[in-house]
Amino acid sequence: QSLALNTPAAQALQFTVQGDGGAGLPAPAWLLLRLLKGSTPGRIPVAVDPTGLASGKYSARVLVITGDGRQTIVPVTLTLTDAPPQLEVSPGYLRFAGSASALAASEQALLVRNAGGGGPLPFAATVADGAPWLSVLPGAGQAAPNAPVSLRVLVNAQGLSLGARRGVIHVESAAGVADIPVSLLVRDEGAVIGFNLTGVRFETRDGAGSTRLRSANILNLGTGTVNWQASIVSGAEWLTLGATSGSATPAAPGTLPLSLTPGTLKSGNYYASIKITDPGSLNSPQFLSAMLAVLDEGSPADPDPTPSGLFFVGKTGGAAPPAQAVRIFTSSTTPVPFQISANTSDGGNWLSVNPVAGSASTANPGQVNVTVTPGALTPGVYTGDVTVAFSSTSIRTVNLTLVVQPATVVTASAKTRSVAGCTPAKMALAQTGLVNSFVAPAGWPTPMVVRLADDCGDPVLNAQIVLTYSNGDPAQAMSLTDAQNGVYSATWVPAKTGASVSVTARATASKLAQLTALLTGTVAPNKAPFLLDNSTLNSFNAVKGAALAPGTVATIRGSGLAATAALADAVPLPTSVNGTRVLVGGVEAPLYAVSDDQIKAQIPVELAANRQYQVLVSANGALTLPDTITLAAAQPGLQISEDGSQVVAQHSDTSPINPSSPATRGEEIILYLVGMGQTDPPVPSGVAAPGDTLATALARPTVTIGAQPAEVLFAGLTPGSVGLYQIRLRVPPDAQSGALNVQVTQGDAQSNPGVLPVQ
DSSP: OOOEEEEESSOOOOOEEESSSSTOOOOOOTEEEEEEEESSEEEEEEEEOOOOOOEEEEEEEEEEEEETEEEEEEEEEEEEEOOOOEEEEEOOEEEEEEEETTTTEEEEEEEEEESSSOOOOOEEEEEETTTTTTTOOSSEEBBTTBOOOOEEEEETTTOOOOEEEEEEEEEEEEEEEEEEEEEEEEESBBBOOEEEEEEEEEEEEETTTHHHHEEEEEEESSSSOOOEEEEEEEOOTEEEESSEEEEEEEESSEEEEEOOOOOOSSSEEEEEEEEEETTBBOOOOOOEEEEEEEEEESSSSOOOEESSSEEEEETTTSSSOOOOEEEEEEOOOOOOOEEEEEEEOOSSSSSSOOSSEEEEESSSSSEEEEEOTTTTTTEEEEEEEEEEEESSSSEEEEEEEEEEEEEEEEOOTTTTTOOEEOOOOEEEEEESSSSSSSETTSSSSSEEEEEEETTTTTTTOSOEEEEEEEEEEOOEOOEEEETTTTTOOOOOOOOOEEEEEEEEEEETTTTTEEEEEEEEEEEOOOOOOEEEEEEEEEESSOOTOOOOOOOOOOEEEESSSSOOOEESSSSSSSSTTTTTTEEETTOOOEEEEEEEEEEEEETTTTTTTSSSEEEEEEEETEEEOOOEEOOSOOOOOBOOOOOSSSSSSEEETTTTTTTTTOOOOOEEEEEEEEEEEEEEEETTOOOOOSSSSOOOOSSSOEEEEEEEEEEEEEEEOOOSSSOOOOEEOOOOOOOOOOOEEEEETTTTOOOOEEEEEOO
């Protein structure tokens, strides 16, 4: 947590910080103070480390002594309860995609930790489900509450054909097990559109406007060049594009600047959708969401400093590196006075800011220059912050990292920034996407961007960074989005509100010590639709991380997805039900039903297999951030009875098969499925399957009943239905009696298992 220290007067006030265990008692070892002296306005981080403590209630104090002789005492309480060990593995899934050559040696990280009590937790990690392309290292370890273990999840796609695959990393311990799905898409060589952030947000006040620019980087996640075009699909009344075309290569992203259009929007939430197209890219089109909050004119103006983080490289005994500017934006037609200070974590005087006070308005943002003077600092990594305050409660903190190189360092290559005369041992991380003391609205995009270097000043390009959130939101992995500067990015969509929420970034890289960095702030309530991560699943075979086939009946989960529950009332299925629409890969998806927490939709059959696509939902004009799905040629899902006891099957006269009316040996029966892929003849999305010319599945299935092959008589769409397939088959004449396992396979894809009563 953190304390904010400010003075109402424009004059800065010096302060010191110390801890104790009460009057006359020394500070307990579990109390960690991250700032020991500085000047107002200041942000004082306070942390606790319960390692080695027994359950019970502990108390301490933080003493803040200001230069005018006053002392403020802030009590700290720590309550520890007995708890068993608890295995935690994050993130909850991993996704790999690329050509076979690009995935010849690719890796991501999983963090294993003990989220409960009981000390170190031994665990073992293995690859389940027999995926030969997948491996995990190390295969065993011990995870402590404050010392997570990083697992290397390795993929080798050499020799694999095009298509989607799924594996599972199984982590087992005495405190539970975790199965982490790993999806792999081997796709063609070619350009692939990507973003460093999947959404951006703006904030302004009614009638005050904002001149703060936002931007998104357009990436090429494949090969060649993305030659992109940008257009506004909705929201053009308030959003302006700073560019409508550009290019991106794997080494050089494109930039799309975004700004607000001056207008008279009243208080409320507004949404925009930007379409990025390139006919030569494998996944065109892609969409970027933008959100705007217009606050009531009576709400207080807040500082919006940019950039959100600063990174410096200096040299022991060398000249100061060039100063960097921080601009103070705000939404106010009248100038708002501000104070600003620069404080260092070690209490040193190597950081300064000029001026220390000023004013900012919409038309004239403030600006200050930040300077570091390495001077006699020994080589290493130093941190500090620049805090700007409009009032005692309106404070934002810009994070700052300084890498001090040895005096003997010589730059070997200006292009790669590699240096000679320095051996790296640890990492330096600068949070550049989000300020400390942040306020993030629930359901809207929050940029998570870090710049990662080693303690010699070189960018670290092989790191794995995992973000975890104290409010219970699922962990995220960050991606390298700028290889020139070692910038990693992710988009956080907060789901759970909290007055004090911490974000922990844990970075691991070969031969460098693990690094942990923290941000603290608030997640504010906000009425907005959002999709749960990795939430679009086969309705009959809901396996997280599994691919979907074109034409699949899918369930999309989230919150705020419809004003009220409603069903489609006609065939062909509509693409809008009760104000809700779903866009999949740029195609409007037919809808079966909508409700607040889930949507049942058909994945458009017009989309191609072996591609990744976005899923976006519009609910009464409000937009979600996209979820990503992988399409495969087929991914069958067997319909199972509501109680999960057996497959849904019929005799040839369409009467149901059940234990009291079982299937018989040699009998012709019918199974029902979704996700069997394209058909001949093709049937358009949302349209009922014909009854005169049967639509046969192109990927012919095999079916086993009791491990014996069954004769498949027909596999394709059920006449008169939308997206529902059927398999007509003959029960093996020599099948055993009893509840027999049923398995459907199409190519490399297997259905969920089911049970069929046979007599």
